[in-house]
Amino acid sequence: MEILITSLTLLTILVLVVLIATGGRPMVFFRGIGEVLSTLKTNRGPLFWTLVLVALTGGFLFYFYAPPAGNVGAEQPIPFSHRVHAGVKAIQCQFCHPYVSYSIHPGIPPVDKCLYCHRYIIAQHPWIQKEHKLFDTRTPTPWVKVNYLAEHVLFNHQRHIRKNIQCQECHGAVETMDRIKGKHFYMEFCITCHQKKKVNLDCWLACHS
Numbered sequence: 001m002e003i004l005i006t007s008l009t010l011l012t013i014l015v016l017v018v019l020i021a022t023g024g025r026p027m028v029f030f031r032g033i034g035e036v037l038s039t040l041k042t043n044r045g046p047l048f049w050t051l052v053l054v055a056l057t058g059g060f061l062f063y064f065y066a067p068p069a070g071n072v073g074a075e076q077p078i079p080f081s082h083r084v085h086a087g088v089k090a091i092q093c094q095f096c097h098p099y100v101s102y103s104i105h106p107g108i109p110p111v112d113k114c115l116y117c118h119r120y121i122i123a124q125h126p127w128i129q130k131e132h133k134l135f136d137t138r139t140p141t142p143w144v145k146v147n148y149l150a151e152h153v154l155f156n157h158q159r160h161i162r163k164n165i166q167c168q169e170c171h172g173a174v175e176t177m178d179r180i181k182g183k184h185f186y187m188e189f190c191i192t193c194h195q196k197k198k199v200n201l202d203c204w205l206a207c208h209s
């Protein structure tokens with residue numbers, strides 16, 4: 001969709017430029033093209049290097065300035081925001097993810113938990129109405145999972161949280177994110193910290209099932 005809009009916009013701009021440059025007679029432009037092409041042919045060496053330079057500069061600028069806003073997580077069925085809840089409203093992580101300290105699956109809160117507050121707070125908001133509908137039909141909210149760990153890895157939050165490792169050390173500054181940008185947790189991630197904290201590295205026994 002964005003691609004379509006972008007290309008339509010670019011096309012419109014191109015047409016406008018041609019119209020303006022030719023004083024409203026675009027055919028002049030097309031007749032001119034033949035001449036321009038033959039000039040280009042004789043100059044193709046310098047032209048080639050100019051294009052290469054432009055491409056390299058563009059690529060560099062793109063990667064250097066790529067907006068962090070493009071760095072957001074998957075779209076969720078309800079635009080729940082950790083920034084609003086865990087950040088601005090300072091609701092504790094474990095209020096919504098209570099099982100994190102004693103289950104392998106910390107879990108995503110069920111709708112009841114949302115309605116605990118939203119029966120009263122912005123109750124008429126369309127998204128909250130959607131929550132009500134899910135609640136009434138006993139449908140679990142189809143949240144999109146954003147974190148991945150290989151199937152054969154045994155990861156348990158409990159041991160880590162008991163050692164006072166903050167959620168943010170592994171999940172990043174969740175309380176600043178509207179949409180959580182999840183990640184794939186690879187073994188290197190586990191090993192690096194275990195080495196630093198001098199924990200059991202005998203992972204073939206401890207972490208692999």
Ligand code: HEC
Pocket residue numbers: 076080082085086091092093094095096097108109143144145146147148167168171174175179180182
């Ligand atoms: C008001 C309830 C609420 C609070 C408070 C909350 N969360 Fe969440 N959390 C959710 C919901 C709902 C989802 C699923 C939707 C999503 O991913 O945004 C979620 C998803 C997540 C996920 C992604 C799970 C996955 O793999 O898909 C992580 C990680 C997480 N929360 C960590 C935290 C941390 C860390 C805090 C505290 C800084 C926190 N949460 C506070 C409700 C909450």
Ligand code: HEC
Pocket residue numbers: 078079080081084085089091109110111113114115116117118121122127128131
């Ligand atoms: C502890 C209370 C509490 C819980 C639990 C809670 N919320 Fe909220 N939520 C709030 C408050 C406070 C606001 C801010 C309301 C406002 O803007 O006036 C809010 C705002 C929102 C908004 C509007 C966000 C925006 O960008 O303005 C949505 C959508 C929302 N919550 C969804 C959820 C969902 C889904 C859950 C369950 C996973 C949930 N909330 C759980 C307190 C809560």
Ligand code: HEC
Pocket residue numbers: 093094097100105106107108145147148149155157160161165166167168169170171185
């Ligand atoms: C040592 C690193 C680490 C710490 C600390 C940590 N997590 Fe996680 N978390 C992970 C990994 C790895 C996964 C992916 C596990 C999986 O998919 O089985 C995960 C997954 C999750 C999920 C998604 C679970 C699901 O059922 O989809 C939630 C929610 C979550 N963490 C919340 C938290 C909260 C809240 C805290 C702090 C109280 C926290 N985590 C602290 C590493 C960590």
Ligand code: HEC
Pocket residue numbers: 149153154155156159160163165169170185189190191193194197199200206207
């Ligand atoms: C931020 C640091 C950190 C990260 C990241 C981390 N761990 Fe740990 N892990 C620890 C600490 C500290 C302990 C020791 C806990 C204790 O002594 O009870 C531990 C303990 C463990 C244990 C228990 C070890 C034993 O001796 O039985 C397992 C299993 C484990 N981690 C698996 C993982 C896996 C799998 C990952 C990656 C998905 C991971 N950890 C990522 C810090 C980390």
